[in-house]
Amino acid sequence: MQVHIASTLERPDCSSCGSAARIKQTMRRRLVDLPSFGRPVVTVWRQVRWHCPAPVCSAGSWMQTDDRIVIGNRGITDRAARWACEQVGRHGRSVTEVAADLGCDWHTVNRAAIAYGLALVDDPDRIGPVTTLGLDETAFVRLGKFRHRLWSTQLVGDGQLLDVVQGRDAAPACAWLAARPETWKAGIEWVTLDLSGSYRAVADTMLPDAAQVADPFHVVRVANERLDEVRRRVQNETLGHRGRKTDPLYRTRRLLVMADERLDDNARERRRGLLAAGDPKGQVADAWTAKEAVREIYRIGDPDLALQWVTELADTLDDRFYSPEIRRLGRTLRRWGPQIAAWHASRASNGPVEAVNNLAKRIKRVAFGITNWTHWRVRVLLYAGRPDWTKLATITPAAP
Numbered sequence: 001m002q003v004h005i006a007s008t009l010e011r012p013d014c015s016s017c018g019s020a021a022r023i024k025q026t027m028r029r030r031l032v033d034l035p036s037f038g039r040p041v042v043t044v045w046r047q048v049r050w051h052c053p054a055p056v057c058s059a060g061s062w063m064q065t066d067d068r069i070v071i072g073n074r075g076i077t078d079r080a081a082r083w084a085c086e087q088v089g090r091h092g093r094s095v096t097e098v099a100a101d102l103g104c105d106w107h108t109v110n111r112a113a114i115a116y117g118l119a120l121v122d123d124p125d126r127i128g129p130v131t132t133l134g135l136d137e138t139a140f141v142r143l144g145k146f147r148h149r150l151w152s153t154q155l156v157g158d159g160q161l162l163d164v165v166q167g168r169d170a171a172p173a174c175a176w177l178a179a180r181p182e183t184w185k186a187g188i189e190w191v192t193l194d195l196s197g198s199y200r201a202v203a204d205t206m207l208p209d210a211a212q213v214a215d216p217f218h219v220v221r222v223a224n225e226r227l228d229e230v231r232r233r234v235q236n237e238t239l240g241h242r243g244r245k246t247d248p249l250y251r252t253r254r255l256l257v258m259a260d261e262r263l264d265d266n267a268r269e270r271r272r273g274l275l276a277a278g279d280p281k282g283q284v285a286d287a288w289t290a291k292e293a294v295r296e297i298y299r300i301g302d303p304d305l306a307l308q309w310v311t312e313l314a315d316t317l318d319d320r321f322y323s324p325e326i327r328r329l330g331r332t333l334r335r336w337g338p339q340i341a342a343w344h345a346s347r348a349s350n351g352p353v354e355a356v357n358n359l360a361k362r363i364k365r366v367a368f369g370i371t372n373w374t375h376w377r378v379r380v381l382l383y384a385g386r387p388d389w390t391k392l393a394t395i396t397p398a399a400p
């Protein structure tokens with residue numbers, strides 16, 4: 001379907017000499033527009049090329065512009081570009097899908113979504129005061145023959161994705177925080193961390209007055225990772241090969257990581273039986289007990305008791321009697337003891353961990369396969385960064 005339009009703007013004056021401009025030429029500029037009656041629409045704008053008639057003037061000719069129709073040299077009308085930005089950014093639809101609605105190519109939609117979206121995500125009002133700041137990493141894409149991973153650091157404030165910075169080292173997150181006003185940083189009471197040293201360095205240097213909290217999800221995950229390592233090592237030592245479907249230890253891998261209270265008596269019995277068959281020295285059973293003891297930390301209500309528990313657990317596990325994986329878990333607990341126990345004092349203000357984890361999952365799904373950093377940043381912030389969508393109608397898109 002085609003719609004033919006012409007601009008109603010007044011005839012302009014030449015910007016260098018002030019003479020009334022004359023029409024040099026009328027073009028038919030084709031612009032992707034909003035679908036109508038379920039069909040893609042192309043708007044054909046009779047766009048004028050003006051010229052200055054004054055013989056002594058050097059202005060020459062110039063194209064008519066009308067921001068109500070289209071901004072810049074896009075192939076899509078302003079209203080369709082704003083609509084595309086909302087479809088892709090707010091509703092998390094794929095660019096391909098939106099391009100199909102509009103009957104145009106991928107690039108036209110993507111360019112519009114990024115340009116209008118950038119204006120929304122860089123709106124200074126988007127980020128308000130924050131009391132709990134979380135730092136977490138995501139591999140946002142795998143590239144090339146070796147599936148090389150590109151990392152992104154998420155900065156989450158009270159459940160809102162504030163921003164993402166490239167990589168997972170301390171420097172980019174430090175730079176981001178350095179650019180924030182001092183008063184904003186002073187309002188942060190808690191910093192939640194996964195168990196990585198680089199984010200701890202960010203908190204140490206940039207937010208020295210905030211209390212550090214180890215994220216419970218990551219603490220339990222570390223315990224599960226050590227358990228998994230022990231299981232695979234014992235498997236290899238006893239049977240001389242990697243886990244196969246019929247091996248008792250391989251069959252127990254899910255039962256081991258599941259929370260004990262979620263298993264029924266049958267499943268517990270099966271776990272005991274499989275361990276008796278595949279774990280002659282009881283090393284896997286020890287690692288399982290250690291993992292459950294770590295989970296126990298979060299059943300304690302009192303912060304002082306929690307710290308005592310973590311400290312004792314660290315000493316118990318870091319013992320010659322245990323296998324190296326378990327001892328390593330003990331050292332991790334010792335290194336992060338105060339941060340782990342700080343969760344008990346902070347949890348009132350700490351957003352539910354699941355919400356943040358689901359956020360990360362949604363981000364990956366929405367941005368699947370994106371390799372361009374700016375595209376990734378704009379897409380995830382439009383989706384999970386709570387931009388003010390009421391401003392979409394009036395913002396000025398970023399160039400290009």
Ligand SMILES: [Zn+2]
Binds near residue numbers: 015016054
């Ligand atoms: Zn002129």
